[in-house]
Amino acid sequence: MFQKLLSYILPINIYKQNSALNKSIEITWNKGQLVLDSKNTNYSYGSLQRTLKKGLRLIGFERIKNFETVLVLGVAGGSVIKTIRNEIKCKAHITGVELDKKILEIANRYFKINEIGNLEIVHDDAFEFVFKTKQTYDLIIIDVFQDTVMPNFLFEDFFIERINGLLNLNGFILFNTMVLNDKDQERNNLYRSKFNNQFSLRLYPKIEDHNELFTIKKLF
Numbered sequence: 001m002f003q004k005l006l007s008y009i010l011p012i013n014i015y016k017q018n019s020a021l022n023k024s025i026e027i028t029w030n031k032g033q034l035v036l037d038s039k040n041t042n043y044s045y046g047s048l049q050r051t052l053k054k055g056l057r058l059i060g061f062e063r064i065k066n067f068e069t070v071l072v073l074g075v076a077g078g079s080v081i082k083t084i085r086n087e088i089k090c091k092a093h094i095t096g097v098e099l100d101k102k103i104l105e106i107a108n109r110y111f112k113i114n115e116i117g118n119l120e121i122v123h124d125d126a127f128e129f130v131f132k133t134k135q136t137y138d139l140i141i142i143d144v145f146q147d148t149v150m151p152n153f154l155f156e157d158f159f160i161e162r163i164n165g166l167l168n169l170n171g172f173i174l175f176n177t178m179v180l181n182d183k184d185q186e187r188n189n190l191y192r193s194k195f196n197n198q199f200s201l202r203l204y205p206k207i208e209d210h211n212e213l214f215t216i217k218k219l220f
C-alpha cells in the first residue's frame, strides 16, 4: 500500500526478470497503478490498455457487450481482457493466447487473471494456435509484440486469410500496430490494401505515441 502511494511521486519497480522473448519483464507501481513493461515499451495496463480501450470504443462498447466469443492474441498482464469483462461488462467466452510462460505466471500472480470467469488461457504461439482452433469468433484482438518488434507472420497473407476465416459475420478484428519508421508505415499501408470489399477497414493513426490501430469488420 505504501509503495502504491509513493508511486504517485515516483515509479517503484517491484519485479524484474530477463525473458528470451521479451528481453526483460518489469512490474512497476506507477501513479497508483501496477503496470507491466518490456525493456522498451509498456505491455499491459498504462498506455497499452488506453490504446486498446480506444479501439474497443471505436467498435462500440454496446456492440461488444453482445459478443459471445472473443479471441485475444497476446495476453501479457491481461489488461484488455479486464476492460472487456469489467468495464464493458461483456460475458463472452474469451480465449487468450500467450507465448511467454513467464508472462503468464506474472499475469496470475500480480494481475490475478486466473480469477476471471469464462476465460481460457492457452500457452501457445499465436500463429500455431489460429491454425489449430476449431472455434470462430465475434471479436479477434491482435496484440502481439516482442518488445517493440511485431513478428512478420502478422502481416503475411497466410495468417491474414486464416484470421478472416475465423471471424464471424459482423465480427471485428482489432489490430494494434506500432509505427516507428517509414518501413513500418509502408508495411501498414500494404496490410491495408489486402482487404477487399467483404471487409470495412478503418485505420486510426497515432492513438498513443507510436500506435496505429486497425478495426476491420466482416460485412458478408
Ligand SMILES: C[S@@+](CC[C@H](N)C(=O)[O-])C[C@H]1O[C@@H](n2cnc3c(N)ncnc32)[C@H](O)[C@@H]1O
Pocket (backbone or CB within 6 Å): 021, 022, 042, 043, 044, 045, 048, 049, 052, 072, 073, 074, 075, 076, 077, 078, 079, 080, 081, 097, 098, 099, 100, 103, 124, 125, 126, 127, 143, 144, 145, 146, 151
Ligand atoms: C503488448 S503485450 C499484450 C498486452 C495485452 N493484450 C493486454 O491487454 O494487456 C504483447 C504480448 O505478445 C506476446 N507474444 C509475442 N509473440 C507472441 C506469439 N508469437 N504468440 C503469442 N504471444 C506472443 C508477448 O509475450 C506479450 O505478452
